[in-house]
Amino acid sequence: MxxxxxxxxxxxxxxxxxxxxxxxxxxxxxxxxxxxxxxxxxxxxxxxxxxxxxxxxxxxxxxxxxxxxxxxTGRGPLEAASMGIDLGDAEMAYRCNLVAIHSGVMEDFNAGHITSAEGAELLRDLDAALSDVRVYPGISYRNLMVVSGARGAVTTPPHDIVDQPIAEFLPRGDDSKILLDCMERSREVFAGHPVNRHRVQEGKTPATEIWPWSGGKKPxxxxxxxxxxxxxxxxxxxxxxxxxxxxxxxxxxxxxxxxxxxxxxxxxxxxxxxxxxxxxxxxxxxxxxxxxxxxxxxxxxxxxxxxxxxxxxxxxxxxxxxxxxxxxxxxxxxxxxxxxxxxxxxxxxxxxxxxxxxxxxxxxxxxxxxxxxxxxxxxxxxxx
Structure with missing residues (x-):
């Protein structure tokens, strides 16, 4: 059978x-x-x-x-396993969406279903701008962030807060500062990025930043x-x-x-x-x-x-x-x-x-x- x-x-x-x-x-x-x-x-x-x-x-x-x-232990480490990333004992993986946030509101949790190739280009440039954190491109908007020496944070899935102000849903807890810093750096890297300029020209939603969530250690x-x-x-x-x-x-x-x-x-x-x-x-x-x-x-x-x-x-x-x-x-x-x-x-x-x-x-x-x-x-x- x-x-x-x-x-x-x-x-x-x-x-x-x-x-x-x-x-x-x-x-x-x-x-x-x-x-x-x-x-x-x-x-x-x-x-x-x-x-x-x-x-x-x-x-x-x-x-x-x-x-x-x-x-x-979290969604992030499950996706890390899929991508062949072997987490160390002191590392934590977070799911890392490419999102569109405007005027402090979660407009789109998947950045207009951005393509994998476009996402990889954005994350390549973001990865080069970060230290002690690595970002890995996945499929479309679904990507990954690995933080060294992580202890965890309280986070919210972006698909749960579409059309809502993000202020009360930002990361909290031990890793919150590094996650918030990475989000701020992504806004700087993505603003005016060739990928986003091209998407805007085609009438598509640009990815304004990353949104890390559901972190955990290797299960x-x-x-x-x-x-x-x-x-x-x-x-x-x-x-x-x-x-x-x-x-x-x-x-x-x-x-x-x-x-x-x-x-x-x-x-x-x-x-x-x-x-x-x-x-x-x-x-x-x-x-x-x-x-x-x-x-x-x-x-x-x-x-x-x-x-x-x-x-x-x-x-x-x-x-x-x-x-x-x-x-x-x-x-x-x-x-x-x-x-x-x-x-x-x-x-x-x-x-x-x-x-x-x-x-x-x-x-x-x-x-x-x-x-x-x-x-x-x-x-x-x-x-x-």
Whole structure:
């Protein structure tokens, strides 16, 4: 038996007036997800333990069977692992967004989805202007900062404060001075930078500065194969997921055309997932697009992302002898444009059948699995 989880990041939502009181999952045409629910079993999953911020880092660790209460140190070190950065004992990695801030307000947490090449050019010049701190370009706006001799800081994810004044959300605590100094230096380096001048000429949002958040030291995860006795792999265009995979000793499966945005190649991800199951026992296929649409507050983009993911799932359902699960990691409601900690719906094809007829938040709540804690999911999936 082979196993696959299809993870639509941020796919869960709330009933929306513009969709006639339905959620995006209820409104979207998703025959393949509905088939998994109709021919399988459903339930609700609590992916964020009490006391934790509802981030994709915590939620995906939980779904992969790692309890954040003992394994989570911050998002930054997970992304460092993805980038091949081996943190020293006295080093701390912070996620480092390229953002657009105007008149003291967080206008855009991703600088208009700046390209990776543009971001790398900005960060190269910023890195040359900093001491005792290194910045590393990642994918698009998602980058990394490593601070030597760090002790930590209280920070806020920039996607949580879009259209809000930033003053009360600036870094606080032991590392705050160095983080604030780096932010100030980035404003100086980015002002008038050729990359930003070109973006303005094209009518695009310029990156005004960096925003460091979710710092931490290198975590330790039990190897996935030792934990479950299975060989696993992860497909994702997001460094966070690749970092978790590397730390857990799972294969990182690279897919051409995977972007981490709504223009990703959904079908290519599905094809690579199916091919990977020829050599692996388990594949975790992560798709970021619904979450990005939620942060944008775009109902249309979120429905479209869900429907395109569903089309790709059809490729996976054609594979025999495979247990398939579909779920989000957390809700990213259109209403608030950020994550919430509410339980999410999940459906499993290959573990019996209940009376649920479609895949959605309300339908799954009536499923026979009931409400489970996320670290229990893989044990359930892999059970005989």
């Amino acid at each position: 082979k196993y696959i989880i299809i993870l639509g990041d941020g796919m869960a939502d709330e009933p929306l007036a513009e969709l006639g009181g339905r959620t995006p999952l209820e409104y979207a045409e998703i025959p393949n997800m509905d088939r998994i629910a109709r021919e399988g079993r459903c339930g609700m999953l609590r992916t964020v333990p009490e006391g934790f911020e509802p981030g994709s880092d915590v939620a995906n660790l939980s779904i992969l069977g790692y309890d954040p209460r003992t394994s989570y 330790s995860l039990a190897p996935f194969r030792e934990k479950y006795g299975l060989a696993g792999g992860v497909i994702s265009a997001v460094d966070l997921l690749s970092g978790i995979a590397r730390l857990a000793g799972m294969e990182v499966i690279h897919v051409p055309g995977a972007t981490g945005f709504t223009d990703t190649d959904y079908e290519a991800k599905a094809r690579y997932a199916v091919d990977a199951l020829d050599r692996l026992d388990f594949v975790y296929m992560h798709v970021e697009a619904p979450d990005e649409a939620g942060h944008m507050g775009s109902v249309e983009e979120k429905v479209r992302a869900i429907e395109r993911l569903d089309e790709a799932i059809g490729v996976i359902l054609d594979r025999p002898d495979t247990t398939v699960a579909v779920l989000p990691d957390h809700p990213t409601p259109i209403r608030c444009k950020t994550h919430t900690a509410d339980p999410v719906p999940f459906a499993v094809l290959g573990k019996g059948r209940d009376d649920v007829s479609a895949f959605s938040e309300r339908e799954a709540a009536e499923g026979s699995f009931g409400l489970l804690q996320a670290p229990e999911l893989l044990s359930l999936l892999f059970s005989p």
